[in-house]
Amino acid sequence: MGRLYLEVVTPQGVLVSQEVDSVVAPGTEGEFGVLPDHVLFLSGIVPGELRYMSGSVKGSMVVTTGFAEVSNDKVSVLVDAAEKTSEIDKERAQQAMERARRRLAKERESEDVDFARAQLALERAIARVRAVDKTA
Amino acid sequence: MASLRDILRKIGAVKNTKQITRAMNMVAASKLRNTQGKMEKFEPYAGKFAKVLGSLASRIDPDIHPLLVKKEQVSRVELLHFTADRGLCGSFNVNTINVAEKWIKEQHAQKRDCNLTLVGKKGRDYFKKRGYSITASHTNIYGTVDISFVNQMTREFIGRYLSDETDEVYMIYTRFLGVVKQEPTLVRLLPIEPPQTGEETQEGVSEYLCEPGAEGLMLELLPKHMSVQIFNAFLQNEVSEHASRMTAMDNATKNCGELVENLTLVYNKARQAAITAELMDIVGGAEALK
Numbered sequence: 001m002g003r004l005y006l007e008v009v010t011p012q013g014v015l016v017s018q019e020v021d022s023v024v025a026p027g028t029e030g031e032f033g034v035l036p037d038h039v040l041f042l043s044g045i046v047p048g049e050l051r052y053m054s055g056s057v058k059g060s061m062v063v064t065t066g067f068a069e070v071s072n073d074k075v076s077v078l079v080d081a082a083e084k085t086s087e088i089d090k091e092r093a094q095q096a097m098e099r100a101r102r103r104l105a106k107e108r109e110s111e112d113v114d115f116a117r118a119q120l121a122l123e124r125a126i127a128r129v130r131a132v133d134k135t136a
Numbered sequence: 137m138a139s140l141r142d143i144l145r146k147i148g149a150v151k152n153t154k155q156i157t158r159a160m161n162m163v164a165a166s167k168l169r170n171t172q173g174k175m176e177k178f179e180p181y182a183g184k185f186a187k188v189l190g191s192l193a194s195r196i197d198p199d200i201h202p203l204l205v206k207k208e209q210v211s212r213v214e215l216l217h218f219t220a221d222r223g224l225c226g227s228f229n230v231n232t233i234n235v236a237e238k239w240i241k242e243q244h245a246q247k248r249d250c251n252l253t254l255v256g257k258k259g260r261d262y263f264k265k266r267g268y269s270i271t272a273s274h275t276n277i278y279g280t281v282d283i284s285f286v287n288q289m290t291r292e293f294i295g296r297y298l299s300d301e302t303d304e305v306y307m308i309y310t311r312f313l314g315v316v317k318q319e320p321t322l323v324r325l326l327p328i329e330p331p332q333t334g335e336e337t338q339e340g341v342s343e344y345l346c347e348p349g350a351e352g353l354m355l356e357l358l359p360k361h362m363s364v365q366i367f368n369a370f371l372q373n374e375v376s377e378h379a380s381r382m383t384a385m386d387n388a389t390k391n392c393g394e395l396v397e398n399l400t401l402v403y404n405k406a407r408q409a410a411i412t413a414e415l416m417d418i419v420g421g422a423e424a425l426k
Contacts, residue, residue, distance in 0.1 A: 009184055011283045011367060013177035015171040028356075029425045042188070044356050067357065068190050071344075074312055087144050117288070 004036050006052055008061065008077045015082050016061070020054040023075050025068055026127075034075055041070040045079055047120070047127040049134070058104040062131045064124050085131045093132060097125035140410065143403045147396055154392035160224065161385035168315075168378035171279075175312075175371045185251040185364050189357050192350060201351075203294065203328050203358050209304045212249040213292070214271065215240065216307035216325065216366070219259030221276050224375055226384035228310065228318070229258040235320040236308050237239045240268065251302065253289075255370070283367055297326050300324045309369035311377040316383060318376035323369070326361055 026048025
């Protein structure tokens with residue numbers, strides 16, 4: 001079986017660059033899975049959990065917005081930010097979520113950029129907390 | 137002729153200055169390495185991004201998105217301009233400000249309004265003093281800038297562009313070509329020029345399966361493309377600043393050394409002259425006693 005090559009790239013540097021067996025990523029149209037010999041594929045990425053399997057080792061990380069490209073058994077994920085789930089501090093993540101919730105409630109009246117920003121922040125925070133909960 | 141003590145004092149002062157410039161040189165060198173590392177880390181992202189966007193752009197209609205379409209009437213332009221927050225970096229700030237001012241004058245000559253968004257204290261001070269119209273200015277943000285800040289900037293530009301408050305957006309930053317060569321560069325941000333596609337991406341591209349459709353994806357990628365460009369400018373400008381300061385301070389240290397040497401020469405000559413004069417006195421006195 002041909003193996004996949006996964007690359008997670010952010011503006012701060014390359015986070016993951018290794019061979020894996022399968023990848024599941026949060027696309028704009030819902031989660032999608034990638035196995036070897038996948039068709040050429042491009043998708044937007046929304047904040048959520050990105051999982052991959054390498055042998056019996058499971059990997060998980062939280063990503064924000066960006067996009068993914070699958071070509072020739074190479075999965076390139078380009079996102080604004082990403083962190084390994086194991087490195088997330090659950091308490092801080094939860095605090096961030098609460099903060100985002102409150103901001104969102106406050107900004108609801110003013111329908112401008114700040115609202116969109118707060119919403120994005122909340123989505124990111126929720127994705128983080130969920131990912132941590134699952135592994136815990 | 138200056139007295140011996142004056143010369144000594146001057147030598148001391150120059151030596152002090154030399155110490156400072158040498159320290160600044162070393163600080164700039166370490167900062168340069170640091171930011172260069174950041175730039176290298178950003179490179180894979182930017183490179184990959186340009187490739188995907190290029191291949192996507194080659195197969196969609198360029199008229200699809202307002203960010204890609206050139207406006208027919210251009211009466212208001214915006215400029216995003218980068219300078220350093222601090223001086224003492226040679227001709228770095230002067231160069232980029234000169235390029236920007238010349239460009240603004242050209243725009244005015246074509247009867248276009250020009251609004252400025254300034255990054256860096258030096259540019260802000262300069263343009264504020266001369267009464268240019270400034271939309272926003274950011275100071276002391278080099279080093280702490282991250283992609284979300286840049287995204288916010290991009291959103292503001294795009295917002296103004298789409299609501300016809302501005303018709304074209306440009307940016308001027310100092311591109312890093314090497315430790316001894318940096319160059320102010322003008323780039324058009326809006327309307328967006330999709331990156332040129334390489335030949336190899338031309339074939340096979342059409343087989344891509346896209347979610348949510350090529351056009352939909354393009355809509356998401358275009359603002360990102362702008363952010364990538366701006367972020368790149370931030371990094372390049374910062375690296376250029378440090379490189380420029382390093383060279384300037386290196387020169388200053390060398391000049392200080394030369395100055396100390398010359399002054400020491402003058403001091404020794406003066407000392408010798410004084411000794412000779414004293415000797416002549418003594419000899420003259422002894423001669424008179426005979």
